[in-house]
Amino acid sequence: MKKQVYILFFILLYSGFNLAQQNAINIKATLNVDEDKLMIQQEIVYTNTSKQELNHIFLHNWGNAFKDRKTPLSKRFIQDFRKDLYFANQKDLGFSDIKNITINFNNIVYKELENKEDILQLFLDKPLKPKESTRINVTYILKIPNSKFTGYGKYNNGYRLRYWYLTPAIYKNGWQLMSNLNLNDLFEDYTTFNIQFKLPNYLNLTSSLKQQKPNIDGVFTTYNLYGKNQKDVILDIQRKNTFKKFHTDSHEIQTDIIQEDFNENITKVILNRELSFLTSYLGVLPTDKIFIDEVMRKQNPIYGLTQLPSFIRPFSDVFKQDLTLFKVLSKKYLQQTLLINERKDYWLIDGLQNYLMIEYVNKFYPEIKLLGKASNSWFLKRFNISKLQFNEKYPFVYQFTARRFLDQALNTPADSLSNFNRRIVSKYKAGLGFTYLKGFLSEAILNKSIKEFYQKNKLKVTNDSDFKNILTKNTSKDISWFFKDFIKTNKKIDYTIDKVKETNDSLKVTIKNKRNITAPIALYGIKNKEIKYKEWFTNVSDTLTTTLPKGKFDQIALNYENIYPEYNTLDNYYNVKRKLFNKPLKFSLIKDVKAPNYNQIFYQPSFEYNFYDGLILGVKLHNKPIIKRNLEFKISPGYATRSKMINGSFSVAFNQFFEETNIYKIAYGIAGNTLQYAPELSYSSLIPYVDIQFKRKSLRDASTENLRAKIVHINKEISPLETKTDQDNYNVFSLSYNYINPDIIDETRYSFTGEVAKNFSKISADYRFRKLTTSDTQLDFRVFAGVFLHNKSEGDYFSFGLDRANDYLFELNYYGRSESSGIFSQQYIITEGGFKSVLPTRFANQYMLSLNSSIGLWRWVEFYNDVAFLKNKNQYLFFGYENGIRLNFIHNIFEIYLPLYSNNGWEVSQEAYPQKIRFTFTGDLGSIYNFFRRGFL
Incomplete structure (x- = not known):
């Protein structure tokens, strides 16, 4: 009888999967600590929820993204000037070793996609019809990578696992395939999970799923995890358990981001307040457990809060802990309950999350300044930045980027955004977009629309079109400008008060649109720094003149409250009281x-x-x-x-x-x-x-x-x-x-120059190529060619220099440009001939061809070798050569050259050898800053 009950239970469970049309994943995994491997048996019950017959199924295999330097993830890191995965030791890499795949217990044909090693294509023996299900069984070994690459993997206290199992791609208007690019945005369908995880007794497992009491068997412990309507299952396996569990009024929160000395009762009060706030904006929240780990906190920092030195302590511990928790909690909750393709529609999640952040600070911390308590310090309080409120960072950062024309449209795919835009600017602009709608439509209409959108689409596949439809339904105002120009372009809003004409009893204010976007604008009348008048105007594509009563305002302003992101706000003000300036x-x-x-x-x-x-x-x-x-x-x-x-x-x-x-x-x-x-x-x-x-080909292209x-x-x-x-x-x-491509593996630079003066004209070309080989050995090549078209000058002042350019244009940062002896004569700036040794012939007044090269020997130690051909009037062609040791501590910033052999013979055996040593050193802060900021902007 008991056996029949179990059989009936599983039949009903399986039928439930079909009725709900939700995938199911069952996993048996065993951790091999000695080899950092998971032995996995995985079963996927996949349901075709589309209206199309499927001839194949795709599985995301993101654990395989760490296998070698050819994966999309490694290539992405190179674009970000990160070479840690490219040159990683074998023991730090990760991979998925597929042993067997069956569908309905029959072996099938499968393959990795070309140049996308983290996506598997499974070919079906017969088409899978709509609403039908199939059973996929996979046996594989997952080698866990080092956590230094993405934050997830092996670390000193155990293992953090994310995107560790195979998961079916979503079929929605075609297969939605994406490689792991460290964007934490896998488009994964809601699934019913049952996981059996076996690991040594001295390790503890914490997860985003619910779990039964673990079973201890000898030296191993087996954890049974389960959950419905789940995705993105994260596991944290630790020697010392650092997670704390908080039972709030409505949820269980499990996290390791709480400061050890922070009061747990205060934490619980904060969490209850945060969840109550989220409920007030989103409505009933559909899950009762939220898992937040330290990596999520690091990936979602609050800029302006965590970047200031800790010894300054400009913010209270409660404020820091509250905002840190709310930032991660709100992002995690939205990602966990809204099924959105964040690689395409990232702006919707980011916009909602940043809007909630802005509203949360406005409600509970309206008095907090951007610099916190530091705003009142004797030094900083005189600066305008100290007067900014905490939420004013959003329009400020947007304008900082927009003024450089480095912002990108909000519908730009996440993997095409520059790092600065992806991490900060686009998120801020999206949040400001919601604030803009709040000001234009009213707070009631926007918040009603957000709640309606969330409640109708939670735990479903959705996109920004669903939000647009709800917003359009709830207002009579035209919002087409928002979903067209504001979202789909990087057009800049820029209106100005063009002129104000004063009459006896009124002010005729003319507003001018300075750019190519027509969007709603707000006009204010200010008296004693208080808003006495506010009016929204639309459809101002060129100019608009409106009339205000005279004598009631000290100042007239546009966008006084910074409601919408604007390109330039300096010309938004007019002082009614007459002043000389x-x-x-x-x-x-x-x-x-x-x-x-x-x-x-x-x-x-x-x-x-x-x-x-x-x-x-x-x-x-x-x-x-x-x-x-x-x-x-x-x-x-x-x-x-x-x-x-x-x-x-x-x-x-x-x-x-x-x-x-x-x-x-x-x-x-x-x-x-x-x-x-x-x-x-x-x-x-x-x-x-x-x-x-x-312009660059894209903002992810670092070339200039x-x-x-x-x-x-x-x-x-x-x-x-x-x-x-x-x-x-x-x-x-x-x-x-000039062209520069500062690729961290294959750097290319070249320039062509022509000069014309009274007594000479000449042209030159400078080509440089630097490469890191697969063994992390640096190869550096340079070719310089220069020729005089005519030269009536006397002496060598305007000639090409072999070891030191005369720098008659005074462009090079020589500390002692006229020195022929002493330490400053040994300063080396690679230009023209690029030689380090001083040879008998130092200049060329007809033409010069020089080849400079170096090869890495060990870390920053390199061997250089140079040859050159110099031609002077009425002289034979001179052939120069040299070699030596290059200590390349910081490329083009701090280097030392030790000559060995040249036309002069063995340099090291000659008199006064220390005077032959050359060095490169720059104190230019701009060059140093540009070197270390690579990959962020």
């Missing part, structure tokens, strides 16, 4: 955010050094706030402590950005400089220029391409005993094309 001048220390009511000039101390001037102490005056301006200027006077001279530099530039062409930006500018170039002798330069920067034209005027002081020559006062027209 509509915006008075304000001096601010160091860079700051813009002050809409002022014209800002920033000042900051500057420090430079060269051998002749010594330490140059100065001040830099500029108009460059943190967010870019089109017109920029800089004046930097300084006092040289050694030469006792006043010197410095200036620059003025106008940046013109383009949206519809292959040109990204044209900069028109003029720059000047004066410094010492020799003891008690200075030079001055004046350089008008035009710089054309071309530009064309630069300039006229360099140089005027040098000379000794009273000398006569001024053409080498002391001259003009050079220079035209150059």
Whole structure:
């Protein structure tokens, strides 16, 4: 009788799968700690929920993404300037070793997709009709990778497992296939899980599923996990259990992100408040257990909260713990209960989550500033950034990126976003989009629509079209602009108060649309910093004139509350009270955010050094706030402590950005400089220029391409005993094309330059290629070729230099440019001939061909070898050669060259060898910053 009951139970259970049309996954897994492997027997009951017959089924096999350097994941890491997986040791890699696959207990044909090793295609013997189910059985071994790649895998306290099992791809308007790109966005259908997991007794298992009491058998423990309407099953296997379980009024929360010394009762109060808040916006939540681990917290940081040094402690522990929990909890909950293809429609999840974050802070922490308690410090309180509220970071960060034209449309696939946009900007813009709708439609309509969308689509496959349909139904206002231009383009909203005409009793305000998007805008009347008037206007494609009563407002403003993200907010204000200047001048220390009511000039101390001037102490005056301006200027006077001279530099530039062409930006500018170039002798330069920067193929492409034209005027002081020559006062027209692809494995750079002056003209090409081999050995190659088209100059001042360029354009950062001996003469900047040894022939006044190469020996130790051909007038062709050791500590920033053998013979055996050693060193903070920020922007 008991046997019959069990049989009936499983029949009903299996029938339930068919009726609910929900897949089922049953897994038996055993952990082999010695080899970091899982022995897995997996059964998938797959139901065809589409209206099409299926001839094959695809399985996502994301555990196989760590198998080698050819997988999409490894290639993605290379794009992000990460080579840890590319050069990983075999023991740190992970893979899925498929032993057998059957369908309905019959062997079938299957294969990995080409160039997508983490997707399996299973060929069916007969078509699977709509609403029919089939049973897939797979036996395989999963090698667990090191957690350093994605946060999941083997780590010092055990194993964190995510995307560790095979899961069927979703068929919705075709197969929705995606490779593991470390985006944590697997489009996985809701499934009924039954998992039996066996592991050694000294390990504890915590999971996102429910679990029965574990069974202990000798040295092993078996955990039985189960759950319905589940996806993305995460396991944490630990030697020391760090998870805490909190039973709130409605949910069980299991997490390891709570600070050890944080009060558990306060945590429970916070969690109850957060869940109550989510329920008020989303309605009844359909699951009773939420699992949050440390990796999720790290992958969802609160920028502006966790980046400040801990010793400053600008935020209270309660605020930090509350927002940290809410950020991860809300994201996890939305991902767990809404089945959305986040690679295509990521903006909907991110927008909802960031909107909830904004609303949560507005409700419970409206007084918190962006810099927290640090805003009141004696130093920071004078800056405008200290006056920003915590939620004002969203429009600020968006504008920071939009002003550089580096933002991307919200419907851009997640794997095509730049890292900066994927991690921060697009999330913020999506959240601001919901705030925009709240302001335009009303809070009641938006929140009603969000709740209705969530309740109708929870635990179902959905997308942004479903949200659009509900929102459209709930309002009579036109919202087509939102789902067209705001979501599907990166068009920038930019309106201005063009003019205000005052009459006896009214103000006629003309609003102008400065860009190519027509969107709703809000006009305000302000009195004593309080909003006395607010009106929304739509369909302003060009200009609109409206009338306001006179005498009731101090100021008229657009977008006063920063409700919608705008390209430029500096021209949104008009002061009704007459002043000599509509915006008075304000001096601010160091860079700051813009002050809409002022014209800002920033000042900051500057420090430079060269051998002749010594330490140059100065001040830099500029108009460059943190967010870019089109017109920029800089004046930097300084006092040289050694030469006792006043010197410095200036620059003025106008940046013109383009949206519809292959040109990204044209900069028109003029720059000047004066410094010492020799003891008690200075030079001055004046350089008008035009710089054309071309767009990248995509924002994930790190290459840069530009064309630069300039006229360099140089005027040098000379000794009273000398006569001024053409080498002391001259003009050079220079035209150059430069291309850089800083790929971490195959870096390519090349440039072509032409110069025309009174007494010479010449052209040159510089090609550089750097490669890391499969054994992580660096190969560096460079070819330089230069030829004079005509040359009537005397001496070698304008000649090509073999070991050190004369730098007559004063472009290179030489600390002692006129030194022929001493430490500063040994400074090396790779240019022109690129030799390190000083050979008998150092210059070429006809042509030069040089080849430089180096190969890695061990870590940063390399062997370099150079050859060159130099031709001078009335002289035989000179062939130069050299080799030596290169200590490449930081590429192009800090390097040391030790010559071994050259035309001079064995360099190491010759007198004064230390003086032959060359070094590369730059103190340019911009170059250092660009080197270390690679892969983030």
